[in-house]
Amino acid sequence: MTVLVDRDTKVVVQGITGHQGTVHTRQMQRFGTRVVAGVTPGKAGTQVEGVPVYDAVADAVRATGANTSCIFVPAPFARDALFEAVDAGIRLAVVVTEHIPFHDMLSMYHYALARGTRIIGPNCPGIGAPGVAKVGIIPNVVFRPGPVGVISRSGTLTYEIVSGISEKGLGETTCIGLGGDPVVGTSFVDALPLFEADPDTKLIVLVGEIGGTAEEDAADYIRAYVHKPVVAYIAGASAPPGKRMGHAGAIVLRGRGTAESKQSALRAAGVSVARFPYEIPELVADRLRAASHR
Amino acid sequence: MTVLVDRDTKVVVQGITGHQGTVHTRQMQRFGTRVVAGVTPGKAGTQVEGVPVYDAVADAVRATGANTSCIFVPAPFARDALFEAVDAGIRLAVVVTEHIPFHDMLSMYHYALARGTRIIGPNCPGIGAPGVAKVGIIPNVVFRPGPVGVISRSGTLTYEIVSGISEKGLGETTCIGLGGDPVVGTSFVDALPLFEADPDTKLIVLVGEIGGTAEEDAADYIRAYVHKPVVAYIAGASAPPGKRMGHAGAIVLRGRGTAESKQSALRAAGVSVARFPYEIPELVADRLRAASHR
C-alpha cells in the first residue's frame, strides 16, 4: 500500500497555466498520476497537456471528481486557493508554493484541519508513490518501488536521499516532502502514523533539518508509537547559530533546534542517525536486514 | 442510558456568583448533578452552595476534573466564556445565556466544532436526565424516568410538555432544550442520532416552532435515519407572518418556516404530529404501545 495517495487519487492542478504548473503537470502525467483538471480563473475551456482547465475548483470537482489538489499559485494568492480547494471538498492539498507568510499558513492549517482536508506543505516537493501517483515536483527519476517510507522537511536533499535509496536497490512505498516552513500542514508527527499503519512500509527514513523542534517531537512520538525501524538524517550540523540557512525554518536561535539535540533525541528513541546523507542507504539496508531476521 | 450527560458528568458553572448561576447551581445539586466548580474572575477561593469558585475554567478543570460547563455569563461576555471553556478542554457546554448576537454564536459554533466541544444553546433550558444529571435550568419537578427522549427548541413549553409526559406516567431518558436562537450549537438533526443510538430511548418527542427550517431538516433526517417512533408539536401555527414571536428565531418570513410546512414534512417522515401540546402524552402512549406490539 501507499500513503496519502492511491489509484483513486485524481489531481486538480491549481495554477496549471503558469510555467511550473504546466511543467509539473506533464511530469505528474509521465509518472502515471491521474491529473484530471486544472484551474486558472478566466482560462476555463482551454487545455494544458490535454487536461481541461476550469475557472474554479468547485467546477473542476463537479466535472471530474478531483479529490486532490496540487497548488502552484503565487504566495499572495495561495491562502485563497487553499480555502477554495477546501470549500470545494478537496481532501488532500499539496501546496508547492513557497514564501507564503506563516500568518496565512496558520489560517490555512486551522481551516483545513477543521474541515477535514489534509495539507502537505507549503514550500514542499510533495508526495511520490512509485507506480501509483505523484502529487508535486519530486523528480520522477529518483523513485523505485520498495519497502521504505520517506518523510522529509527538505526538497532537493530528499531527491538526493531517495535517489540513493533507489540506487541501492531498496526503493520506496511513498515519499512525503513536508516542506521546511515554520508552519506546515503535515509534520513528522502527523506523517509517522501513516507509515506505521501502512503494511508495505517496512522502514521509515526521516530527513530533518536544524531549526524548530519538529524532530524532537518526532522522537517523542517514535518512542511511544512507532514499532518499525527508523533511520534519520539531520541537515545543518555545521551551520552557525543565528544564521537563517535558506529555509525560513532552518535557523538555530537561542540554542533551540540544534542538530545535536535532534540527533540525540532520535537516538534515544531507537532511531539510527546518519551523520551524512550517503550513510543512509547503508543504514536502511542494515536495519531492514535486522528486522527481517527477527 | 442517557444522552450527552451521564454519571461521569462533572459540571463547572461559569458565572456561578450571579443570581441565576447561584439559584440554578442549587437546583442542579438537588437534582443530583455533580456540580464540582464555579468560575467567576476575581472570586477565586470563595464558595457558592458549597461549590469552590475559581478565576478561570482551566483552573477549575485542573482542580476538579470538570468536563461540562453550564454558562450563565451575560451576553456580551458569553463568546469569551465559551472560548475559555473550549480551550480548557470542556467537552460539553450548555449556554443558558440569552441575547447572544448570532455573529458571536457563529464563531462560537465553528470554534467548538473544530475543537470537538459540543454546545447546547444558547438561550436554552439545557439538558435533564432524570436520576442522573441536569445541566441547565429545566425545573426539577417536571421529570420522571422513562423511555421518552425529548428534543425541543422551546423553554417553558418544554417544561409543560415534559411535565405532561411525566404525569401520564411515561417519563424521559433525557430531555434536551436546544434553544430558539437563529444559530444553535446543536440542532434537531444533531440531537436525533443521539437518541436513535440510545437503547433506553424508545420514542422521541420533537418540539419545534415556526421560523427557520430546522424542523424540515429534521424531517429529512428522520425519514432517512431514524427508526424509532417520533411525536412532534410545532408551536406558532396561529402566528401571523412577518411578526417576530418573542424568539429571534420564531418568525415566518417570506413564506418560509410556516407551521404547515413543518407539520407536513414531519408527517411525510412518519412522525405523529400533535396539533396542541396536550395531545402529546396521548400520542406518545399510542406510539409506544404500537411499537411494543411489533
Add this chain to the structure above:
Amino acid sequence: MVKLAEWRGKEIYRRYGIPLPRGTVVRSPDEAAEAVRTKTVPLPCVAKAQVLAGGRGKGGAVRFATTADELRSTVADLLALEFKGEKVREVLVEERLSIEQEFYVAITLDRSRRLPVLIASRQGGVEIESVEESAIDRQWVHPFTGLSGYHRRQVARTLGLDGAPARALAGILDGLWRAFVAEDAELVEINPLARVGESLVALDAKVIIEDDATFRHPQYAAIPDDRTPLEEVAREKGIAFVQLDGNIGVIANGAGLTMATLDVLKEYGGAPGVFLDLGGTDDPKKVTEAFLLMAEARPAAVFLNIFGGVTRCDTVAEGLVAALASVPSDRRFPLVARIRGNNEAEGIALLRQAGIASIPDLREAGRAVVAAASGGRR
C-alpha cells in the same frame, strides 16, 4: 431586528466604500431645493420616500424631477404621503443614472448551515423571492476565512462581468462582507446593483441589524422601527410584546409557550390580540409592568399562562395582584389564570386570596378565556 431606512443603509455602505448615486436625504422641500442649488444633487434626479415597506416604485413613493421647482413639489408630495401605514419623514434625493443592467447581491445568515450566505443574481430590481431558483447563485462564507477571491470571481461570473466592472464588484462585495460582520447585520442587500457604463452603483440599500448586537452598536438601538407605540414601550422595558388583530391578551413566559397558547385560543375560536412574553424573570415589578402594558392594549379578556422555571409562580402571582390593584377602572379586563411549575402552590394561594382561580387544564382554561372575551367584546 432593526430594519434601517434606505438612506441609513446607504450611509453604512458609504463607510464601507460601496459606490452610491450622488445625493442626500432631505426632510423638507426647502432642503431639497438647497441640495440642488449646492449641487449636492445633480438634475435630473429621483426622490424616494424613506419608508420600510417594499413596493415603493409601484406604490408611487419614488418619483423623478428634472428641475429644482419640480423637485420641491415632488418632495412636498412625498412628505405628505402615508405609505402602507408609515408616515414619510425623510426623502432621499439622488442623481438619476442611466442604467444598463440591474443585479442583485446580498449577504444574510443561513441558519441550517450556520454560515453566512452570499446571494447573487443577474435579475436585480425585482424581489429576490420572485426570481426562479436557477437564476440565483448562493455561496457560503465561513466566518473564520471570510470572503475570498473565489467567492468574488463566482459572483462576477454569475453577473457576467469582467474587467473594470468585475474589479468594482470585488470592492463592493468586500465592503458588503465587512459591513455584514462589523455592523452585526442580519441582512445587507443591494437591489438593484446597477451597471452604469464601467461602474457599478448601489441604487438601493436594505440593511437589517440584529437586535441582540445593539450593545455593540448603541446608535441602532434608537432607530425607529415598524413597531406600534405600545410595542415600542414594551421594547424599552425589555418585554416581548406583539400586537395582533384579535381581542384576547395572552401573557405567558417563553416564546414557545406563548405561541402554543395562541394556537389553543384559536382552536376554541378566540382571536389573540396581544402576544406578551414575560420571558424568564423573578422580579414581581416586571410582571406588574407587563400587566399594566397589557391593560393599555384594552383586551376583551386576558389569559395568563405561566410555567414556572426561572420565573417562579409566586413571583408572577405577586406581580399580578399588585397590577390589578393599580389598573384604572376603565382598563379592567376579565382574567383567566393558569400557573404551573416552580412554587406553584404558593402562587395559586396568592391568586386565590385575590379572588382568582387557576385552571390547571389548558383546554379548559382556553375555553374559559374565549368565553370571557366574547361576552365582554367591545
Add this chain to the structure above:
Amino acid sequence: MVKLAEWRGKEIYRRYGIPLPRGTVVRSPDEAAEAVRTKTVPLPCVAKAQVLAGGRGKGGAVRFATTADELRSTVADLLALEFKGEKVREVLVEERLSIEQEFYVAITLDRSRRLPVLIASRQGGVEIESVEESAIDRQWVHPFTGLSGYHRRQVARTLGLDGAPARALAGILDGLWRAFVAEDAELVEINPLARVGESLVALDAKVIIEDDATFRHPQYAAIPDDRTPLEEVAREKGIAFVQLDGNIGVIANGAGLTMATLDVLKEYGGAPGVFLDLGGTDDPKKVTEAFLLMAEARPAAVFLNIFGGVTRCDTVAEGLVAALASVPSDRRFPLVARIRGNNEAEGIALLRQAGIASIPDLREAGRAVVAAASGGRR
C-alpha cells in the same frame, strides 16, 4: 526576518495604542538639543543607541542625561559608537521614568502547536532565556478567535496586577495582538513593560517582521538588517546567500542540500565561507548572477552541488559556463562540480565542453573541494 530597531518597533506600538515614554529618535546632537528645547523630551532623559544587538545596557549603549548640554554630548558619543559591529545611526531619546516593577510580555509563533503563543513573566528587564521556566506563563491564542478576556486575565494574574494597571495591561495586550497579526510579525516583545504608578509603559520594543509578508508591507522590505553588503545584494536578487567564517564557497539548490553539503565539507576539514542556495530556478541568468556574486566573496574554492528538480542540470551548466567567461581574472576560483537529477546527461556534457568534470560521489567531491581550497588558500 526583518528585525526592527527599537524606535521603529515603538512607532508600530504607538499605532496600536501601547503606552510609551515620551521621546523621539534623533540623528545628531543638535536634533537632541532641539527635542529638549521643544519639550518633546522632558529632562532627565535616557539616550539609547539604535542597534539590533542585545546587551545595550551593559555595553554602554544606553546612557542618561539631566541637562540639554549633557544630552548633546551623550548623543554625540553614542553616534560615534560601533556596537558589536553595528554603526549607530539613530539615538532614541526618552523621558526617564520612575519605575516600580519590570515585566515581560511577548507574542510569537509556536511552530509545534501551530499557534501564536502569548508569553508573560513577572521577571522583566532581563533576557527571557535567563528566566526559569516556572516564572514564565505561556498561553496559546487561536488565530480564529484571537486574544480573549481569559488570556488577558491570566496575564494580569501572572504579573500580579489588578484594578487600573490590569485594565491598562488589557489594552496593551490587545494592541500587541493586533500588531502581531496586522503587521505579520514573527515577534512582538515588550521587555521591560514597566509599572509607573498606576500605569504601564513599554520601555523597549522588539519587533521582527516576516520576510515573506513584505508583499503586504513594502515599507519593511527597505529596512536595513544585520546583513553583510554582499548578503544585501543577494537578497535583492532573491538569492539565499549567507556569509560564514571559512574560505569555501558552496552553491547548491535547496536549503537542506546546501546544509548537507556544508556538513560534508566540515567532515573533511573544510571551512565553508559562503552558503549560496540557488533555490528552484530554471533561468540560466540567475545561475550566472549567483556565480558572479560568489566570485565577489573571493572564495578559495567553490563546490557546486546540484540535484536537478525544478532546477534543471543543463540550465545550471549553461549559467555556470556563461559566468566563468565573465568572472574577472583576479576573481577566479577552483571549482568542483557535482550535478545530478533532471537533464543530468545534458548538464554534464555542457560542463565537459567547458573543461569541468562532474564528480558523482559526494564524499569524493567534498574531498576534492577541501583539497583545492587548502592548496589555494589566500
